[in-house]
Amino acid sequence: MDCEYTALTTDSTAIEEAEVxxxxxxxxxxxxxxxxxxxEEIELFDMSAVKxxxxxxxxxxxxxxxxxxxxxxxxxxxxxxxxxxxxTELTSEARAFTQNSVSSFDxxxxxxxGNIGTGLLSLPVAVKNAGVIVGPVGLVVMAIFCVYxxxxxxxxSHKLCRKCGHTSMDYGEVAENACRVGPxxxxxxxxxAVRRIVNAFLLxxxxxxxxxxFVFMARNAEQILRxxxxxxHAEFPxxxxxxxxxxxxxxxxxxxxxxxxxxPISTVANVVMVAGLVLIYQYILxxxxxxxxxxxxxxxxxxxxxxxxxxxxxxxxxIVLPLENKMQNPQSFPMVINIGMGMVTFLYVSLGFxxxxxxxxxxxxxxxxxxxxxxxxxxxxxxxxxxVVVKLMFVFCIFCTFAVQFYVPINxxxxxxxxxxxxRYQKVAEYILRAVLVIVTFGLAAGIPELGLFxxxxxxxxxxxxxxxxxxxxxxxxxxxxxxxxxVVLRNVTIFLFGFVGFLxxxxxxIAQIVDSFSRKVAPTFAPTFSxx
Numbered sequence: 001m002d003c004e005y006t007a008l009t010t011d012s013t014a015i016e017e018a019e020v021x022x023x024x025x026x027x028x029x030x031x032x033x034x035x036x037x038x039x040e041e042i043e044l045f046d047m048s049a050v051k052x053x054x055x056x057x058x059x060x061x062x063x064x065x066x067x068x069x070x071x072x073x074x075x076x077x078x079x080x081x082x083x084x085x086x087x088t089e090l091t092s093e094a095r096a097f098t099q100n101s102v103s104s105f106d107x108x109x110x111x112x113x114g115n116i117g118t119g120l121l122s123l124p125v126a127v128k129n130a131g132v133i134v135g136p137v138g139l140v141v142m143a144i145f146c147v148y149x150x151x152x153x154x155x156x157s158h159k160l161c162r163k164c165g166h167t168s169m170d171y172g173e174v175a176e177n178a179c180r181v182g183p184x185x186x187x188x189x190x191x192x193a194v195r196r197i198v199n200a201f202l203l204x205x206x207x208x209x210x211x212x213x214f215v216f217m218a219r220n221a222e223q224i225l226r227x228x229x230x231x232x233h234a235e236f237p238x239x240x241x242x243x244x245x246x247x248x249x250x251x252x253x254x255x256x257x258x259x260x261x262x263x264p265i266s267t268v269a270n271v272v273m274v275a276g277l278v279l280i281y282q283y284i285l286x287x288x289x290x291x292x293x294x295x296x297x298x299x300x301x302x303x304x305x306x307x308x309x310x311x312x313x314x315x316x317x318x319i320v321l322p323l324e325n326k327m328q329n330p331q332s333f334p335m336v337i338n339i340g341m342g343m344v345t346f347l348y349v350s351l352g353f354x355x356x357x358x359x360x361x362x363x364x365x366x367x368x369x370x371x372x373x374x375x376x377x378x379x380x381x382x383x384x385x386x387x388v389v390v391k392l393m394f395v396f397c398i399f400c401t402f403a404v405q406f407y408v409p410i411n412x413x414x415x416x417x418x419x420x421x422x423x424r425y426q427k428v429a430e431y432i433l434r435a436v437l438v439i440v441t442f443g444l445a446a447g448i449p450e451l452g453l454f455x456x457x458x459x460x461x462x463x464x465x466x467x468x469x470x471x472x473x474x475x476x477x478x479x480x481x482x483x484x485x486x487x488v489v490l491r492n493v494t495i496f497l498f499g500f501v502g503f504l505x506x507x508x509x510x511i512a513q514i515v516d517s518f519s520r521k522v523a524p525t526f527a528p529t530f531s532x533x
Contacts, residue, residue, distance in 0.1 A: 104332045106263040107323050111340040113266040117401045118216045119313030121366040124355030130306040131297040136353045143345040146314040149471035156478045168325035172199040182477030199412045201462045206318050206408040208458035213402050214445035218242035220391045227373040227388045240446040251438045253403045269400035276393040284358035304505040312459025317467040318408045460506025468499025
């Protein structure tokens with residue numbers, strides 16, 4: 001949504017300023033097609049005495065309205081914009097009483113749950129692809145860059161909200177308005193296309209996560225069934241049957257529209273996840289081998305695979321702004337990011353490092369698949385039953401995470417469709433859209449046997465763009481008018497180049513692996529693959 005303002009015109013006598021207080025806000029809607037605007041959108045125009053009105057994609061964005069006479073006109077694009085000196089500071093009062101708003105604790109729960117998923121469980125393979133020393137160090141560097149970019153995104157969102165008179169913006173709107181206020185005329189003219197590109201990356205990334213969640217649950221469910229007596233050597237149906245078993249439960253979960261209702265589910269899932277991780281830690285810590293027997297650095301050729309898996313693991317970039325937009329007190333969100341991502345990074349590095357030391361070259365794409373499903377010389381029947389329960393616990397956790405990741409595609413697609421549906425059928429239409437998207441992710445998971453290869457490509461291609469490439473560019477555009485210190489430019493360019501090199505190398509290697517896999521009809525083993533081992 002552009003922060004653009006035009007003069008209000010009517011066919012009747014001009015409305016006097018003294019009479020504005022008696023005019024309902026809905027009466028101030030006019031079509032820009034009458035004003036020779038190529039966007040043909042309906043805009044809400046400034047009048048000094050009009051109260052703030054909610055007009056966002058989720059009916060929870062509240063423009064802060066000022067006098068249009070105080071706005072400035074862009075000399076290059078001839079577009080009227082609000083004067084930042086007269087804009088209202090972003091406050092929590094505008095959100096505190098908004099429907100479906102969440103507290104700081106709820107936001108912390110959602111942020112952690114959104115980052116702890118299949119990516120965390122595949123990190124031992126990432127360390128394997130980088131080396132026992134380079135792997136953990138690389139994960140820390142990746143975490144620093146990703147968390148810093150999260151802060152960049154949130155800070156730019158706050159600045160643009162104050163400038164444009166909104167209480168919140170999503171990722172695509174931040175990118176669009178960054179181009180809008182930036183110095184590059186080409187980006188100003190194509191800012192809507194930029195927003196659509198960002199939203200396309202978000203859709204691809206989040207739906208990719210949902211696809212791999214389907215595969216993860218199906219593969220682990222198959223291993224769980226094989227653990228029961230008499231079924232170890234039984235003939236099982238193809239994995240598509242296990243995927244179909246999760247279709248209806250996932251669809252019902254994704255029908256939940258209120259983030260407040262998801263918070264208790266996420267809290268329970270976090271508790272279960274912690275318990276499952278404790279059991280995994282005690283299993284791998286009893287089987288650690290000396291780090292000296294593993295290479296400190298794997299090889300240059302495998303580093304792109306490390307990058308793709310690692311950046312895929314930091315899967316929370318897509319939910320940062322939706323979470324921040326829902327918070328009652330958005331000023332506390334930077335602290336939420338620091339606390340939540342600090343704990344997530346500790347889990348990432350420790351599980352990746354110790355998981356690799358425990359299983360070495362035999363580590364699976366998901367460490368849960370390395371847990372024993374049958375008794376052996378060093379695993380008693382009671383321990384075997386316990387680790388089967390651990391697999392079941394992680395299936396439940398990933399099941400809950402599906403709804404959190406699913407929120408982002410809905411938040412992108414539904415607003416553009418909502419205005420085209422009669423108000424009477426909007427609720428039904430939204431449920432249909434949710435069901436269709438769940439079926440699409442199910443279809444992709446069931447139809448592509450080497451789904452892990454495509455998810456690795458999504459990690460290198462989409463996740464790197466969202467987490468490392470777009471945020472530093474957005475910040476340079478937003479801060480340009482305030483003056484840029486050379487250190488800021490150097491820092492942002494460094495992060496951009498780090499992400500861009502990983503983007504190119506990771507995408508190239510992933511595509512090469514996919515082509516080689518389909519040509520030989522044999523899928524190579526690299527993260528995040530989910531074989532039944």
